[in-house]
Amino acid sequence: MPQRRSNLESGLAGAGAPGAATGDEGKRGMDVRDMIAMDRVGTPQIGVDPRWVLFDLRTMDLETNRAVSSVWMLDGDDTDLPPRRLVEGSHARWSADGRDVFYLAKAGDRTQVFRIRLSDGIPIQVTDIGVDVEGFRVSPDGEHLVVALSVFTDCDGDISRTCDRLAKQSASAAGGRVYDRLFVRHWDRWSDGRRSQLFAVVLGADGKATGTPKLLTRGIDGDVPSRPFGDDTDYGFSADGAMLYFSARIARHDEPWSTNFDIYRVPVRDGGTPENLTPDNPAWDSHPLASPDGSILYYLAMRRPGFEADRFGIMALDLGSGMRREVAPAWDRSAGPLGISPDGRTLYTTADDTGQHPLFSVDVADGKVERLTGEGTVRGFAIDGRGRIVANWQDFTHPAELYRVEPGQATVALTHFNARRVAALRFGKVEYFTFRGWNGESVQGFAAAPADCEPGRKYPVAYLIHGGPQGAWTNEFHYRWNPQAYAGAGFAVVAVNFHGSTGYGQPFTDSISGDWGGKPLTDLKLGWAAALRTFSFLDRNRACALGASYGGFMVYWMAGVWNKPWRCFVDHDGVFDTRSMYYTTDELWFEEWEKRGTEYEHPRHFERFNPMRYVKDWRVPMLVVHGGLDFRIPDTQGLAAFTALQRRGIPSEFLHFPDENHWVVKPANSILWHDTVLNWMKRWTAGEA
Numbered sequence: 055m056p057q058r059r060s061n062l063e064s065g066l067a068g069a070g071a072p073g074a075a076t077g078d079e080g081k082r083g084m085d086v087r088d089m090i091a092m093d094r095v096g097t098p099q100i101g102v103d104p105r106w107v108l109f110d111l112r113t114m115d116l117e118t119n120r121a122v123s124s125v126w127m128l129d130g131d132d133t134d135l136p137p138r139r140l141v142e143g144s145h146a147r148w149s150a151d152g153r154d155v156f157y158l159a160k161a162g163d164r165t166q167v168f169r170i171r172l173s174d175g176i177p178i179q180v181t182d183i184g185v186d187v188e189g190f191r192v193s194p195d196g197e198h199l200v201v202a203l204s205v206f207t208d209c210d211g212d213i214s215r216t217c218d219r220l221a222k223q224s225a226s227a228a229g230g231r232v233y234d235r236l237f238v239r240h241w242d243r244w245s246d247g248r249r250s251q252l253f254a255v256v257l258g259a260d261g262k263a264t265g266t267p268k269l270l271t272r273g274i275d276g277d278v279p280s281r282p283f284g285d286d287t288d289y290g291f292s293a294d295g296a297m298l299y300f301s302a303r304i305a306r307h308d309e310p311w312s313t314n315f316d317i318y319r320v321p322v323r324d325g326g327t328p329e330n331l332t333p334d335n336p337a338w339d340s341h342p343l344a345s346p347d348g349s350i351l352y353y354l355a356m357r358r359p360g361f362e363a364d365r366f367g368i369m370a371l372d373l374g375s376g377m378r379r380e381v382a383p384a385w386d387r388s389a390g391p392l393g394i395s396p397d398g399r400t401l402y403t404t405a406d407d408t409g410q411h412p413l414f415s416v417d418v419a420d421g422k423v424e425r426l427t428g429e430g431t432v433r434g435f436a437i438d439g440r441g442r443i444v445a446n447w448q449d450f451t452h453p454a455e456l457y458r459v460e461p462g463q464a465t466v467a468l469t470h471f472n473a474r475r476v477a478a479l480r481f482g483k484v485e486y487f488t489f490r491g492w493n494g495e496s497v498q499g500f501a502a503a504p505a506d507c508e509p510g511r512k513y514p515v516a517y518l519i520h521g522g523p524q525g526a527w528t529n530e531f532h533y534r535w536n537p538q539a540y541a542g543a544g545f546a547v548v549a550v551n552f553h554g555s556t557g558y559g560q561p562f563t564d565s566i567s568g569d570w571g572g573k574p575l576t577d578l579k580l581g582w583a584a585a586l587r588t589f590s591f592l593d594r595n596r597a598c599a600l601g602a603s604y605g606g607f608m609v610y611w612m613a614g615v616w617n618k619p620w621r622c623f624v625d626h627d628g629v630f631d632t633r634s635m636y637y638t639t640d641e642l643w644f645e646e647w648e649k650r651g652t653e654y655e656h657p658r659h660f661e662r663f664n665p666m667r668y669v670k671d672w673r674v675p676m677l678v679v680h681g682g683l684d685f686r687i688p689d690t691q692g693l694a695a696f697t698a699l700q701r702r703g704i705p706s707e708f709l710h711f712p713d714e715n716h717w718v719v720k721p722a723n724s725i726l727w728h729d730t731v732l733n734w735m736k737r738w739t740a741g742e743a
Contacts, residue, residue, distance in 0.1 A: 081478060082479060083506060086724060093113055093453070095469055096110035098434065098456055101148030104439045107130045107456065108126070123144035125157050128456070141168075150192060153173065155169060156180065189202040191291065211272065231247075235309070242282070272325065274328060280303065288341065292344045299319050302315060311642040313338045313359060313362055317342050331371060341391045352371075365560040387559075399417070402416070406557030409500065409551060409557065448531045451531070455467060455470065481538050484501070486500045489580055495562075499550035500537075500547075502537045505538070515545060515548055516597075518537065519608045523570065524554055524555070527551055545735065546592050552577035568648065572663070582619065594619065596739040601624075602628070606687070609623050613671075613672045613674060624731050625676060625677070632660045633661065639685070666694075669702065675704060677709065679727065681713075681717070685715070689710065709730050
């Protein structure tokens with residue numbers, strides 16, 4: 055029998071994090087407009103004075119259809135004092151002495167580094183570089199900034215030459231460009247030939263940049279930080295600020311099918327040729343973090359080349375002897391970016407873990423791992439000089455806020471930006487359940503009741519299928535696939551973390567590769583049956599299946615091989631033809647790992663689970679959604695599926711976003727997405743439609 059447990063009354067360790075809103079009259083279910091109105095609290099930053107916490111805050115402006123970022127500060131010792139807004143900008147970081155705050159903001163049409171003096175609140179422009187500053191770090195000695203700039207690598211660090219070339223390209227009447235290797239386009243942008251590189255900027259006595267930025271990644275033909283999702287956790291200083299460590303993949307012709315990132319180091323003051331510290335590992339090395347005493351470099355490492363979802367183990371490199379070891383080899387979770395205690399004895403990280411994404415401590419000496427937070431998701435954290443932790447925490451019914459985490463003690467909420475909005479809403483009750491899936495192995499899922507669920511009634515169901523495929527439905531307040539958006543519209547929700555999901559051990563994650571339509575489909579079938587047995591509010595006869603990315607592949611697959619339970623399908627950015635997908639996607643390492651080789655050498659592997667082969671068996675109405683800037687799964691996949699539906703005479707619609715990538719993030723587009731999807735589901739689950 056399926057096992058079930060409630061997810062409503064826990065949060066951060068030690069209690070204190072609120073549970074779901076219950077039973078208050080006058081409340082209403084959440085819709086997409088409520089969701090977009092939520093303020094997005096960023097990752098905390100703590101400087102030399104442990105009392106003060108910096109963070110970014112993003113708000114959505116529907117009139118301009120964009121996000122607006124600002125820099126805030128709070129007193130972590132006096133929770134009665136409200137946070138204070140400092141300035142409009144993003145990427146807030148403390149100065150070395152804790153007196154100033156550095157941040158990114160627009161200077162004309164370019165993004166540059168600014169600082170604001172806390173003594174008088176006056177913003178001062180720090181850098182005046184001819185290209186955008188895309189990220190930065192402040193050195194611990196306060197003498198340098200390291201900035202990330204997109205430049206032409208053959209200009210040898212001369213930024214003015216990059217600017218001249220960009221100006222000539224812009225002025226040219228010819229719009230064509232010749233490419234001689236792949237990553238012609240990546241994620242959502244076409245390549246213009248530039249690479250993200252790191253430069254050292256000297257800070258003068260007045261806190262402004264002086265001299266010419268010095269190239270630190272000389273000879274690295276690759277992006278630092280990596281594209282498209284790399285950030286300043288890809289690089290960091292030694293404790294004394296003299297050395298910079300960074301992760302990079304050399305961009306030879308094989309870049310689109312290589313995951314061979316290495317850790318390099320280079321002197322900050324003098325520059326020079328970066329030294330490769332991990333040349334023996336052909337897989338992914340990333341996220342360097344120096345110990346407080348400078349003797350150890352910690353970093354994350356995978357073991358299998360070409361597999362982007364391999365387990366990230368925590369490595370320790372003795373910089374004196376060159377000896378290295380894995381810190382917690384018995385811990386079967388994939389670690390995220392690291393933090394370290396002031397005494398250097400404890401590392402901190404987050405990882406997916408049985409439907410949650412908690413914060414963990416890792417003892418450097420013996421590798422003992424302790425989970426520090428309960429249910430919910432930690433997406434960023436900071437450790438102060440006293441060893442105290444501030445974390446960005448959220449769950450299914452609470453948007454992210456900052457909390458103080460003290461194991462064994464009550465957790466204190468430090469921000470309350472969304473409290474009033476949340477208080478006006480009624481959320482659906484969420485419960486986890488487990489069942490026997492493929493091969494009798496334990497599989498976990500969750501079900502959410504409609505926000506206005508009444509005893510004895512049955513409700514139409516949204517069956518959500520996650521992407522990745524090496525991902526998971528975790529206990530978080532998601533801004534694209536939030537189960538409460540369906541619960542607020544009167545739908546029950548069921549979701550399953552099928553074989554291939556993260557957070558259940560690496561063998562479980564590995565099991566989907568080469569078997570996209572096998573074990574996961576078995577789990578989805580058995581999970582649906584288990585949910586129907588467990589939750590009486592589910593109407594088995596009025597259900598729609600929805601998925602994006604890999605979840606979209608699965609929707610197309612189910613349309614041909616498991617369509618009888620469903621009233622309708624919604625497919626977002628899914629893979630329709632696995633063979634053409636290989637030749638049109640950007641990151642080939644993913645396709646080649648998942649299909650066990652190239653398409654031209656192993657066409658049968660690509661045909662084995664090809665949804666296009668089963669179009670003749672499609673019968674269920676389907677809404678297809680795709681972004682025009684999606685270069686991971688190009689929009690021709692969605693258009694091809696819509697063509698198949700229309701030619702078959704199956705009721706169908708195609709929602710296309712020319713200005714969105716693999717995700718839909720602009721406020722107006724998100725509203726249109728949710729309204730279209732929910733109206734489609736309501737149409738086909740109404741009565742005997």
